[in-house]
Amino acid sequence: MMKLNDKTKCLLLSSILCLTATLCATAQNSSSVCRLGFAYELSQRSQWGFEKPVVRSLIPNSSAEQSGLRIDDVIEQIDGVNVTEVAPEEVKELFNATGNSSVTLTVSNLSGIPRQIEIKKECKKSNAITEDQLASAFAMYSLETTAEQQFICPFKTSITAEEVDFAHFHTFTFARIDENNRKLETNINECIERELIKKGMQVNNTQPDLLVQTFYFFDKNPNYKGTNKIIVEKEPTYRYDSAEGKMVKLPFLNYAAAESEAEYLLQLGIRLVDQKEIPGRVLWECEANELMESSFRLDEYARIHVPLMLMQFPYLKYMRNPQYTVNRRSYNYTGIQYDIDRLELVLDVDRKSPAYAAGIRARDVIQKIGKHKMNHSAEEFSTAYKRFISRTMDLRDPKTRFTDANGFRYCMNWDLFKYTQVADAAADTDYLSAFTYLYYFAPYINPSGNNACVFQVKRGRQVLDITVRPIVRTEVIVEIQ
Numbered sequence: 001m002m003k004l005n006d007k008t009k010c011l012l013l014s015s016i017l018c019l020t021a022t023l024c025a026t027a028q029n030s031s032s033v034c035r036l037g038f039a040y041e042l043s044q045r046s047q048w049g050f051e052k053p054v055v056r057s058l059i060p061n062s063s064a065e066q067s068g069l070r071i072d073d074v075i076e077q078i079d080g081v082n083v084t085e086v087a088p089e090e091v092k093e094l095f096n097a098t099g100n101s102s103v104t105l106t107v108s109n110l111s112g113i114p115r116q117i118e119i120k121k122e123c124k125k126s127n128a129i130t131e132d133q134l135a136s137a138f139a140m141y142s143l144e145t146t147a148e149q150q151f152i153c154p155f156k157t158s159i160t161a162e163e164v165d166f167a168h169f170h171t172f173t174f175a176r177i178d179e180n181n182r183k184l185e186t187n188i189n190e191c192i193e194r195e196l197i198k199k200g201m202q203v204n205n206t207q208p209d210l211l212v213q214t215f216y217f218f219d220k221n222p223n224y225k226g227t228n229k230i231i232v233e234k235e236p237t238y239r240y241d242s243a244e245g246k247m248v249k250l251p252f253l254n255y256a257a258a259e260s261e262a263e264y265l266l267q268l269g270i271r272l273v274d275q276k277e278i279p280g281r282v283l284w285e286c287e288a289n290e291l292m293e294s295s296f297r298l299d300e301y302a303r304i305h306v307p308l309m310l311m312q313f314p315y316l317k318y319m320r321n322p323q324y325t326v327n328r329r330s331y332n333y334t335g336i337q338y339d340i341d342r343l344e345l346v347l348d349v350d351r352k353s354p355a356y357a358a359g360i361r362a363r364d365v366i367q368k369i370g371k372h373k374m375n376h377s378a379e380e381f382s383t384a385y386k387r388f389i390s391r392t393m394d395l396r397d398p399k400t401r402f403t404d405a406n407g408f409r410y411c412m413n414w415d416l417f418k419y420t421q422v423a424d425a426a427a428d429t430d431y432l433s434a435f436t437y438l439y440y441f442a443p444y445i446n447p448s449g450n451n452a453c454v455f456q457v458k459r460g461r462q463v464l465d466i467t468v469r470p471i472v473r474t475e476v477i478v479e480i481q
Helices: 006-015 017-024 063-067 088-095 131-137 179-198 298-312 354-358 378-391 416-427 434-439
Strands: 032-035 038-042 053-058 074-078 102-108 115-120 122-125 147-152 155-159 171-174 210-220 237-241 246-250 264-274 282-292 323-333 336-339 342-349 365-369 453-459 462-468 471-480
Touching (some): 122 342, 131 323, 131 434, 155 298, 179 210, 246 323
Parallel strands (some): 171 210
Antiparallel strands (some): 038 053, 074 102, 102 115, 155 282, 210 264, 237 246, 264 282, 342 365, 453 462
């Protein structure tokens, strides 16, 4: 059994403080809170959306995402008002105009074609807690699917200091390929092309606005001094693989490590060169320099890292070593919104959701989920959850260890060979684990594979057993902090 030292226990407890904060938050009034589903910042970069709101993140499954709004879109108008005609502090007021159930935005991107989109406000009662929030609060039930992680990439990014607007550049082509490395360069270029097209650009091989150049290097490090076998176990390096939709472990040293510790060196660079206004002028460049403990293919590196590198084009945030936050969740969505002051009470149910279709309604009292009783306080749920985590640490696989965004260094997936024991623990009523239903699709929670949840509901004097077949909802947010 894995034993926890005092430091580990402190980290363990700190990793779940967010649960208590989430569950024990008390609503100040019964009003509703509304969101548009995206975050923005006013650009201070003359090269992209200067002094206008630039979209920085989108909430998955929100009206904003479904409307077609995209990261790096520049918001030109809000309900017909030009954003440049109002003071910066008034922009927020335009987004939150009283009495409006939606907002109409005129936005632009690298396509050069402005588009108008309508975003409906999504409102819920201020004391409601939703299943996506609960999934994050109870993430240690299923770190395989739900976790928030951070990582730093050793990227150096630069843009021209000249007064130029990237919005003038809509098309691109690639520099001539080195025939000696045709396959490699073709693979790298395909990665770049996919990302630029997502941003609204188009390929034009005859009269492009931008020329894309790449440069790369991979070889043994002539200054490598070998590995110190006595050093404390180092932290594994994880990066986000957008194609796989998950964090992957890679043989890279920490960005702050000494070069002499790396057996291999790798470099990949992307350069965007002006072909429209001042031909030959370098407008944007990103260079990755990795220290590696083992060999790694350059095309595989490009597949994983080109999307991360181009997250800073056209809107540059950090010139060196950007930090990425990846918040990923896969959980059972039924559509129930719970009262954070009384978790057994259904505060609302999303229309067109599995719970609503099954017959669950607002003001229903959930007595049980499966065999787990719901008549417990937030503090009791939180205390039992802490107990579950500490008592099941020996069922996790140390080879999968990672540090989450809260700094807890002992996050681990469940051991593949101990799924039966994990399922038994999750079913133990001593842990008050009613909210394991959020992960009932996972074999380590429910080995049967039958993803159906039975809610025992009290409605007036009636007690009903209602079977809900949830939807597995997957959400990923990748941001540069």
